[in-house]
Amino acid sequence: MYILFILSLFALLYPVLSCISSTEINCTCKHTAQDIGECSSNDTCIGFVCYVFTRRYLHSISTQWGCLKEDDIAEASHISNDSLCPRKFPFEYSPNLLDECCCTDYCNTNLKPEFTTTATPPLTTTTGKPIEKSTILAFSISIPLFLISIIVLLLILLSLFFRSGYANSRLFRSIGSTRIRRTESYCLCSGSLEGDTLSSGSGSGLPFLQPRTVAKEIQLLELVGQGRFGRVHRGIWRGDSVAVKIFSTVDEDSWTRETGIYNTVLLRHDNILTCLGSDMISNDGVTELWLVTHYHPFGSLYDYLNKSTVQLEMNIFSQLAISAINGLVHLHWDISGTHNKPAIAHRDLKSKNLLVKNGCTICIADFGMAVRDQNKEDLDEAAKNIKQGTSRYLAPEILGETIDTTSFDSYRRVDIYCFGLILWELMQKLKSPDEHVDDYQIPYHTEAPSDPTFEDMREIVFVQKKRPHSSKRLLNSTALASILQIMQECWYQDPGARLTSLRIKSTLTSTLAFVPNNVYSD
Numbered sequence: 001m002y003i004l005f006i007l008s009l010f011a012l013l014y015p016v017l018s019c020i021s022s023t024e025i026n027c028t029c030k031h032t033a034q035d036i037g038e039c040s041s042n043d044t045c046i047g048f049v050c051y052v053f054t055r056r057y058l059h060s061i062s063t064q065w066g067c068l069k070e071d072d073i074a075e076a077s078h079i080s081n082d083s084l085c086p087r088k089f090p091f092e093y094s095p096n097l098l099d100e101c102c103c104t105d106y107c108n109t110n111l112k113p114e115f116t117t118t119a120t121p122p123l124t125t126t127t128g129k130p131i132e133k134s135t136i137l138a139f140s141i142s143i144p145l146f147l148i149s150i151i152v153l154l155l156i157l158l159s160l161f162f163r164s165g166y167a168n169s170r171l172f173r174s175i176g177s178t179r180i181r182r183t184e185s186y187c188l189c190s191g192s193l194e195g196d197t198l199s200s201g202s203g204s205g206l207p208f209l210q211p212r213t214v215a216k217e218i219q220l221l222e223l224v225g226q227g228r229f230g231r232v233h234r235g236i237w238r239g240d241s242v243a244v245k246i247f248s249t250v251d252e253d254s255w256t257r258e259t260g261i262y263n264t265v266l267l268r269h270d271n272i273l274t275c276l277g278s279d280m281i282s283n284d285g286v287t288e289l290w291l292v293t294h295y296h297p298f299g300s301l302y303d304y305l306n307k308s309t310v311q312l313e314m315n316i317f318s319q320l321a322i323s324a325i326n327g328l329v330h331l332h333w334d335i336s337g338t339h340n341k342p343a344i345a346h347r348d349l350k351s352k353n354l355l356v357k358n359g360c361t362i363c364i365a366d367f368g369m370a371v372r373d374q375n376k377e378d379l380d381e382a383a384k385n386i387k388q389g390t391s392r393y394l395a396p397e398i399l400g401e402t403i404d405t406t407s408f409d410s411y412r413r414v415d416i417y418c419f420g421l422i423l424w425e426l427m428q429k430l431k432s433p434d435e436h437v438d439d440y441q442i443p444y445h446t447e448a449p450s451d452p453t454f455e456d457m458r459e460i461v462f463v464q465k466k467r468p469h470s471s472k473r474l475l476n477s478t479a480l481a482s483i484l485q486i487m488q489e490c491w492y493q494d495p496g497a498r499l500t501s502l503r504i505k506s507t508l509t510s511t512l513a514f515v516p517n518n519v520y521s522d
Contacts, residue, residue, distance in 0.1 A: 024048060028109040031064030039066070047072075050108035054098040056115060065108050068101075214279040214292050220244060224299065227352070229254040229368045234295055241297070242276060247289040254368035255289040257381075261367040262291075266341035271327030273355060273365040296363070298356035301422070305351065305440045311431040316360045318512040321426055323361035324354060325505045328419060331364065332412050332501045334373065343373040345411035347382065349418035350393045351425050351442075373408040382411065391457045392443055393418050396493050399454070400462040403495075413495040419504065420490025424468050427483070432473055443468045467491055482511040 027050035029039035039045050047067030054063045098113035218235040225232040230247040247255040255278070261267070262275035279290040298304050301320070312320070328349070335341040346353075346364065353366040369388060371378040383405035386398060395417040397403040397410070404410045421443045428438040444452070446469065447460050460466050467488070474480055486507055492498050499507070 025050065025103065026105045027067035028065045028106055029067065031066050049101050049103060051099060051101040052108050052111040052113060054113045056096045063112060214277045215281040215290055218242065218244060218292065227366065241295040243293045243295040245291040245293065247291070249287045249289065252289060255291065257370065258291060258367045261344065261370045264341060264344065264372070265339045266335050269327060269330040271323050271361065271363050272330060273363045296355045296357050300352045301354040301356055301362065302351035304356045305425060305429050310429055311437045312426070312429045313431060314515055317426055317430055319360045320362055321423060322509055322512065324422065325419065325501060325508060327362060327364040328415060328501045329505050332415070342375065343408065345371050345408065346415050347371060347411055348389050349415050349422070350390055351422055354422065371408065371411050379406065379408065387454055391452050391454050392448065393421060394457055395495070396462045397495050399458040410495065413498050416498045416501065417491050420487050421468065423483070423487040423490065424470065427470065427474055430474070438471050465493055479515050486511070
């Protein structure tokens, strides 16, 4: 400490040392450093130079008065400014030390140097010791490097996250671009129905529903449907309607499978129901599995066709039929590229699993039995539950137990059979010139009981090879002959003879383009 004090003092006082008195003088002496001079009881000392030394340390300032003896002056005569104030540490000494000296008796009594500028005190640790400059430099380099490394790592993880397809896991898709408005009118070709999709109204869609938080933010309202694997409620989420499909834990496999299907990369399509998220909650001690999707107030195609007020013009029939086959084509065929979508077979296609959207289009829903191509687990599960499904819509090869359960293509052909039955349901509601339409009937309503068993349908479809009957007014229309032919080619007894979904789309689109709106006109 003594050496540091001497160096600091004489670096600043060196130019005035020429005033050193040849005889000893009396000086005011007040200080705490025991090594620098000795003060007498009356606060004086005798030396050759009187001085005042002011030091600033952190937020405190201390001042010492004293005198320098002959030995102190000799030691200071070898000091240079460069050694006192190293260029690498310009704030180490000089900003925090001030000194003045004089060479007459008691000349330092009224001297008290003051700091004219605010200097930055040296950084210290919690123990009060100054932090080494090398430590500060190390921190100034290592901390930015650490932060940059973290950012780069996060970017890499996000890239892998989105490329792997897990970005859609439970956290599904945003909600669309226009707001739902509930209306009492039915789907009309005039477009009088306003808005049927969902949105926040901002133009960018609602925020994502986060997994494990969906249920907390949704208010359940009325029951809108019930099926084999669960019930469906309308819910409100931040002012917008959503559909909430609720499974019990008994049907957890179906919930898991449907969630997995919706999680498939590139599944999103206008004619596939959009899923928003999934959740698992406890309701009064009962575990419930939720699947949250877009809400379509018209309900299923089955519900829509059952309304006595629904009479389909040919253009509306076309929109419903073509949108349904568009969705099926998207499911049935794989997509290769940066992201790959496997081919998917629905396995439970029926009018109750098709939802009617605004604009009289269809979206396919309910993927609890779906199977993905080249997915052994899916194929094994389908083979174990081959008789599962709605008996009325089971294909002949399932009823006759002749289906090749190891072939994914077998399940696509089952979907085609079901699509033929859906076409038949749609054609019943085609309006004639006298405004007459047939009452809606489910397939095989005249051949099978209201709740047929597997054996009932096996006898009708596989053994007797019967198919639903079409009314005379449909059979007598030459304009509908091509559509009836497509329908019949969908439900051939031999699965290999049935049309593919892509062929149906092509033929149906070209056929309907030339069918007049009034299919019964002369």
